[in-house]
Amino acid sequence: MSASVHSPVVQPPEVRPAVPEPERKSPSRWKLLAIVVVVVLLGGLAYRQWVKRTPAPSAAVPAFRTVKAVQGVLQRTLRVSGQTSARNYASITIPLLRGPDSRDNLTLLTLAKSGSQVKKGDLILSVDTQTAQDHIDDVTDMVRQAHNDIEKRRAEQAIEWDQLQQSLRVAKADLDGWKLEAGAIELRTPIDKELIELQVEESAARYKQLQEDLASKKIAHAAELRILEITSERQERHLDRHVTDIKRLTIHAPMDGLAVMESIWRGQEMAQVQEGDLVTPGQRIMKIVDPTNMQIEGTVNQAEIGDLRVGAPAHIGVDAFPGAKFKGKVYSVGALATGSWRAGNYVRNVPVKVIIDGSDPRVIPDLSAWADVIVEQKDDATIVPLSAIHNEDGQSFVLVKSGVGFAKRPVKVGLTNATHAAITEGVNPGDEVRIN
Numbered sequence: 001m002s003a004s005v006h007s008p009v010v011q012p013p014e015v016r017p018a019v020p021e022p023e024r025k026s027p028s029r030w031k032l033l034a035i036v037v038v039v040v041l042l043g044g045l046a047y048r049q050w051v052k053r054t055p056a057p058s059a060a061v062p063a064f065r066t067v068k069a070v071q072g073v074l075q076r077t078l079r080v081s082g083q084t085s086a087r088n089y090a091s092i093t094i095p096l097l098r099g100p101d102s103r104d105n106l107t108l109l110t111l112a113k114s115g116s117q118v119k120k121g122d123l124i125l126s127v128d129t130q131t132a133q134d135h136i137d138d139v140t141d142m143v144r145q146a147h148n149d150i151e152k153r154r155a156e157q158a159i160e161w162d163q164l165q166q167s168l169r170v171a172k173a174d175l176d177g178w179k180l181e182a183g184a185i186e187l188r189t190p191i192d193k194e195l196i197e198l199q200v201e202e203s204a205a206r207y208k209q210l211q212e213d214l215a216s217k218k219i220a221h222a223a224e225l226r227i228l229e230i231t232s233e234r235q236e237r238h239l240d241r242h243v244t245d246i247k248r249l250t251i252h253a254p255m256d257g258l259a260v261m262e263s264i265w266r267g268q269e270m271a272q273v274q275e276g277d278l279v280t281p282g283q284r285i286m287k288i289v290d291p292t293n294m295q296i297e298g299t300v301n302q303a304e305i306g307d308l309r310v311g312a313p314a315h316i317g318v319d320a321f322p323g324a325k326f327k328g329k330v331y332s333v334g335a336l337a338t339g340s341w342r343a344g345n346y347v348r349n350v351p352v353k354v355i356i357d358g359s360d361p362r363v364i365p366d367l368s369a370w371a372d373v374i375v376e377q378k379d380d381a382t383i384v385p386l387s388a389i390h391n392e393d394g395q396s397f398v399l400v401k402s403g404v405g406f407a408k409r410p411v412k413v414g415l416t417n418a419t420h421a422a423i424t425e426g427v428n429p430g431d432e433v434r435i436n
Contacts, residue, residue, distance in 0.1 A: 064406070064434045064436055065434070065435050065436045066401055066432045066433060066434050066435065067384070067385060067388065067432070067433060067435050068429075068430055068431065068432050068433075069382050069383065069384045069423065069427050069428065069429055069430065069431045069432075069433060070382075070383050070429060071380060071381065071382055071383070071429040072380075072381065072383055073377060073378070073379050073380075073381065074377070074378045074381045074383050074415050074417065074420060074421075074422045075374050075376070075377045075378075075417065076374070076375055076376040076377070076415060076416070076417040077315070077372040077373060077374055077375065077417065078300065078304055078307055078308060078372070078373045078375050079370060079371075079372055079373075080296065080298040080299070080300055080314070080352050080354055080370065080371040080372075080373055081298050081299075081368075081369075081370045082296050082297045082298025082299065082352075082368075082369065082370075082371075083296070083297060083298075083365075083366055083367060083368055083369060084294055084295070084296055084297075084318065084356075084363055084364070084365055084366065084367045084369050085289075085294070085295055085296075085297050085365050085366070086257075086287070086289030086290055086291065086293065086294055086295070086365055087290070087293045087294065087295050087355065088255075088257075088289070088290035088293050089257070089287045089288060089289040089290065090253075090254045090255055090257075090287065090288045091284055091287055092124065092125060092251060092284070092285050092286045092287065092288065093282060093283060093284045093285060094106060094127070094249075094279050094280065094281050094282060094283045094285060095245070095248040095249065095251075095281060096281045096282050097241075097245045097248075097281050098241040098244065098245060104131075105278040105279065105280055106127045106128065106249070106278070106279050106280070106281070107127065107128040107276065107277075107278060107279075108125070108126075108127060108128075108273070108274075108275050108276060108277050108278075108279060108285075109126045109127055109128045109275070110123065110125060110126040110275065111124070111125055111273065111274065111275045111285075111286075112124040112125065112253075112259045112286070113259065114259060114260065114261040114272055114286075115258065115259065115260070115364075116258075116259050117256075117257070117258060117259075118253045118256070118257065118258075118259050118288060119253065119256050120253055120254065120255050120256050121252050121253060122252060122253045123250070123251075123252055123253075124251055124252065124253050124259065124286070124288070125250075125251040125285060125286070126249065126250045126251070127249040127250075127279075129246045129249055132242055132245060132246055132249075133246065135242060136239065136242045136243065136246070139235060139238050139239045139242060140239060142235045142238075143232065143235045143236050143239055146228065146231050146232035146235050146236075147232055149228050149231070149232075150225065150228045150229060150232060153224055153225060153228055154225065157221040157224070157225070160217070160221070161217070161218075161221070164210070164213065164214050164217055165214075167210055168207070168210045168211065168214060171203065171206045171207040171210050172207055174203045174206070174207075175200070175203035175204055175206075175207045177203075178196065178199045178200045178203050179200060181196050181199070181200075182196050182197065182200050253288055254288065255288055255290070256290070257288040257289050257290045257291065258288070258289050258290075258291050258364070258365075259286055259287075259288060260286060260287045260288075260289055260364075260365050260366070261273050261274075261285070261286050262284050262285055262286055262287070264277065264279075264283075273285050273286065287365070289365055291359065291361070291363070291364060292359040293355075293359070294355075294356045294359070294363050294365075295328075295331060295353050295354060295355045295356060296316065296328070296353070296354045296356070296369050296370075296371050297351065297352075297353055298351075298352055298353075298354070298369075298370075298371065299338075299349035299350060299351055299352065300349060300350050300352050301347075301348075301349055301350075302337045302348045302349065302350055305333065305337075305350045307375040307376075308330060308333055308352065308373060308375065309330065309333075309375075310330050310331070310332065310333060311329055311330060312329060312330045312373050312374060312375060313327065313328075313329050313373075313374050314327070314328045314329060314330065314354050314371040314372060314373040314374065315327065315371070315372045315374075316328045316354065316356055316369065316370070316371045316372075317369065317370055317371075318362070318363060318367050318368075318369045319367070319368045319369065319370075320362075320367050320368070321362055324360070324362060324363075326356050326357065326358070326360065326363070327356075327357045327358075328354050328355050328356045328357050328371060329354065329355060329357070330352065330353070330354055330373055331353045331354060331355040332352070332353045333350065333351075333352055334350045334351035334352065336350075337349060337350050338350075338351065354371040354373065376415060377415075378414060378415040378422045381414065381415065381422035381423075382422065382423045382424075382427055382428065382429055383420050383421070383422055383423075384398065384420065384421060384423055384427060384433055385419065385420055385421075385435050386416065386418075386419060386420060386421050387435045387436070388433040388434065388435045389411070389413060389421055395410055396410070396411050396412070396413050397409060397410045397411060397426075398411055398423075398426070398427060398433045398434075399433060399434040400427070400431050400432065400433055400434075401431075401432040401433070401434065406434050409426050409427065410426055411423050411425060411426030411427055412424045412425040412426060
């Protein structure tokens with residue numbers, strides 16, 4: 001018998017049907033349309049209210065600038081540009097040395113401070129003179145040696161002179177002896193007579209030659225001494241030059257004033273002179289200036305120089321101090337026009353100096369400055385701007401305000417400058433004129 005085997009029955013899992021989620025309701029079209037309509041209506045109402053409140057633009061009315069004619073002083077000026085300088089000053093330079101080493105560089109040992117006030121007689125500059133002092137010691141020994149050489153040669157000449165005098169005395173005695181022998185010549189043989197006569201002649205010639213040698217030797221001795229004296233004088237002058245040079249290398253202020261240093265090349269740039277710099281004889285080191293008497297050194301174009309006169313008043317300003325104004329006058333006008341290397345020789349300028357009245361501690365040398373020189377002036381003039389004057393068919397006129405408009409009024413123009421004009425006829429002070 002076969003036994004049947006029953007396997008367990010596996011039930012499939014129960015599948016539950018999915019429950020659909022409820023759909024979200026979207027706003028309907030008529031609601032969106034209603035919202036849009038409401039927004040449009042509100043915008044229209046707001047624009048209508050804004051239009052009602054905004055006033056209508058009025059017709060454009062042209063605007064004109066006007067200015068009133070004034071009565072005053074009108075001046076025509078000429079601008080002189082340049083830099084300030086002192087009228088009274090003393091240039092301090094390294095002295096030109098007279099010694100043989102006069103071209104050597106020198107070292108500044110003492111120097112007054114730039115911008116300091118100095119008094120007459122104050123030490124302002126000195127140079128290191130140690131090398132010159134050592135050389136002076138050597139030259140002093142040379143002078144002493146030259147004096148000794150003179151004394152030595154004089155002693156030698158005295159000995160030589162005594163020897164010559166002794167030789168002359170011996171020759172004279174020899175001549176006198178032979179002359180005595182010749183006095184008794186009758187007792188001599190003919191041969192002795194000839195010998196005695198020859199000896200007399202020879203002694204006389206020797207004596208005469210020694211006399212001539214004595215005179216020439218005297219001249220020779222004097223010449224030798226003069227040569228030695230000239231050598232001594234040359235050395236003394238050499239010494240005197242160095243001593244004088246050392247004294248001149250210490251410089252004192254020749255006047256009261258302000259110390260202004262010059263600029264020199266130091267390396268690759270310009271710098272003011274200072275202690276320790278190497279300088280050469282003849283080099284300018286500083287100026288001692290009188291700050292109470294200043295001037296402007298400038299130039300004027302040759303085409304405008306005809307309007308300039310010595311003594312003409314001027315208004316002066318310094319670029320470093322815009323608010324400072326000074327008065328002055330033209331002091332000098334150059335006789336010759338000069339050229340400029342930057343503009344070429346075809347542009348010629350005339351140098352002009354304008355002195356500054358009074359003194360101000362702010363005005364120091366080498367400041368850029370200007371001077372408006374008054375070349376012509378009209379007092380109690382009726383003044384209007386140049387832009388208010390019009391010309392038509394050779395006639396000048398201005399537009400004077402009259403009520404709501406402007407009236408055309410002929411005028412006569414007098415003195416003018418760069419911005420204003422004096423009206424001699426046609427406009428009264430206080431009249432309002434159009435300037436555009």
